[in-house]
Amino acid sequence: MNPIDILKTHQLKRTVCREGILSALLSANKALSEEEVKSKIDGNFDRTTFYRSFKTLIEHNVLHKIVVDEGLVKYAITIVGKTPEHHHAHFVCKKCHTVSCLDAFTFKVPNLPSGYQTEDSDLLIKGVCKMCTI
Amino acid sequence: MNPIDILKTHQLKRTVCREGILSALLSANKALSEEEVKSKIDGNFDRTTFYRSFKTLIEHNVLHKIVVDEGLVKYAITIVGKTPEHHHAHFVCKKCHTVSCLDAFTFKVPNLPSGYQTEDSDLLIKGVCKMCTI
DNA sequence: GTTCTTGCAAAATATTTGCAAGACG
DNA sequence: CGTCTTGCAAATATTTTGCAAGAAC
Numbered sequence: 001m002n003p004i005d006i007l008k009t010h011q012l013k014r015t016v017c018r019e020g021i022l023s024a025l026l027s028a029n030k031a032l033s034e035e036e037v038k039s040k041i042d043g044n045f046d047r048t049t050f051y052r053s054f055k056t057l058i059e060h061n062v063l064h065k066i067v068v069d070e071g072l073v074k075y076a077i078t079i080v081g082k083t084p085e086h087h088h089a090h091f092v093c094k095k096c097h098t099v100s101c102l103d104a105f106t107f108k109v110p111n112l113p114s115g116y117q118t119e120d121s122d123l124l125i126k127g128v129c130k131m132c133t134i
Numbered sequence: 135m136n137p138i139d140i141l142k143t144h145q146l147k148r149t150v151c152r153e154g155i156l157s158a159l160l161s162a163n164k165a166l167s168e169e170e171v172k173s174k175i176d177g178n179f180d181r182t183t184f185y186r187s188f189k190t191l192i193e194h195n196v197l198h199k200i201v202v203d204e205g206l207v208k209y210a211i212t213i214v215g216k217t218p219e220h221h222h223a224h225f226v227c228k229k230c231h232t233v234s235c236l237d238a239f240t241f242k243v244p245n246l247p248s249g250y251q252t253e254d255s256d257l258l259i260k261g262v263c264k265m266c267t268i
Numbered sequence: 269g270t271t272c273t274t275g276c277a278a279a280a281t282a283t284t285t286g287c288a289a290g291a292c293g
Numbered sequence: 294c295g296t297c298t299t300g301c302a303a304a305t306a307t308t309t310t311g312c313a314a315g316a317a318c
Contacts (some may be wrong), residue, residue: 013272013317046275051308053273067201069256071283071307091250107244112236115264116225122203124256130249147292147297180300185283187298205282205308273316282307291298 001026010060017045017053022062022077031066031074031090031099066090066099068124074099087121093129100129135160144194151179151187156196156211165200165208165224165233200224200233202258208233221255227263234263 003022007014020041025032028040034050045053054075057063066074076090079101086106092099102125109118137156141148154175159166162174168184179187188209191197200208210224213235220240226233236259243252 015273015317017274047307048276048309049274056273065203067203069199069201071201073307091246094253102246105244105246109259110239110241112225112239112259112261113264115267116259116261117267118259118261119228120260122256122258122260124258125243125246125250125252126254126256127246127250127252130247133249133251149291149298151299181282182284182301183299190298207282269318271317274314276312276314278310280307280309282305284305285303287301289299289301292296293294 006062010062012056012060012062015053016043017049018057020045021050021053021057021075025063025075025077029100031076031101033072033074037075066092066122066124068092068099072097072099076101079103087123089123089125091125091127091129093132094126095128095132098129098131140196144196146190146194146196149187150177151183152191154179155184155187155191155209159197159209159211163234165210165235167206167208171209200226200256200258202226202233206231206233210235213237221257223257223259225259225261225263227266228260229262229266232263232265 003019003026004014006022007018012018020043021037024037024040032040034054038045038050054063058065061078063075064078066076068074076099086108088106089102090099091102107123109121112118137153137160138148140156141152146152154177155171158171158174166174168188172179172184188197188199192199195212197209198212200210202208210233220242222240223236224233225236241257243255246252
């Protein structure tokens with residue numbers, strides 16, 4: 001999957017900023033903050049442009065946003081294909097602050113008290129990642 | 135449990151703002167935003183004071199913060215006594231935006247890929263709550 | 269050429285910090 | 294009284310909006 005195809009698939013115009021964001025995220029293989037994306041691409045875009053590009057990509061389900069408690073905002077590519085009842089999780093490392101999507105790892109939300117209907121979920125697991133454990 | 139005892143237990147000074155926050159949260163039985171807490175208490179406190187009070191209470195493990203993607207920040211009383219390996223979840227209703235701690239509901243974080251160590255987690259389940267389903 | 273996107277300026281929000289006055293214990 | 298907390302002012306940071314110029318298709 002490459003930036004151009006992704007944009008085409010979602011009927012989004014191909015712009016330098018969007019392509020940059022997507023290729024940064026595709027090659028990073030982890031969630032990146034606006035700051036991190038910025039440092040990975042050439043063009044120097046206005047902050048407004050980033051906000052709007054992320055917003056558009058999220059609305060079209062290309063990306064999703066991960067908010068860590070302390071206000072850290074990161075973005076990641078949305079992988080499709082999960083069963084609706086299986087949800088995926090994110091992992092944030094307390095040492096290196098890397099946020100990654102645990103794509104291979106899905107879980108089923110256990111049954112809630114009666115009356116509650118689950119539509120969606122966010123599971124953020126905090127701990128120490130593989131690299132930092134060594 | 136009442137505000138005064140909670141503060142005493144954590145060796146925190148008893149101030150009107152802290153007591154107000156705690157009694158608002160204790161009686162609400164759900165997570166409240168700064169705004170909501172403000173409307174539930176008499177005194178008119180500066181925003182800075184709220185920020186600092188929440189911060190202190192969180193640092194002392196009296197409260198915890200729940201951040202919903204869209205930037206909504208809520209606070210809730212921390213209930214102690216869970217087993218370390220069992221984590222608790224929050225539920226946010228997409229209709230009424232109520233955020234509640236599912237205290238009776240605990241889950242065990244499934245095993246992660248090797249190398250990852252779980253220390254903590256945040257599970258935010260999104261859906262429709264009991265009241266809004268009816 | 270029409271529509272969508274960008275950059276810039278500016279507003280609206282949110283959060284943090286320093287400091288002097290005041291409350292707590 | 295010594296220490297911690299509050300209110301105020303102000304500095305930062307974050308996010309949103311309007312509008313004209315430019316790019317995409």
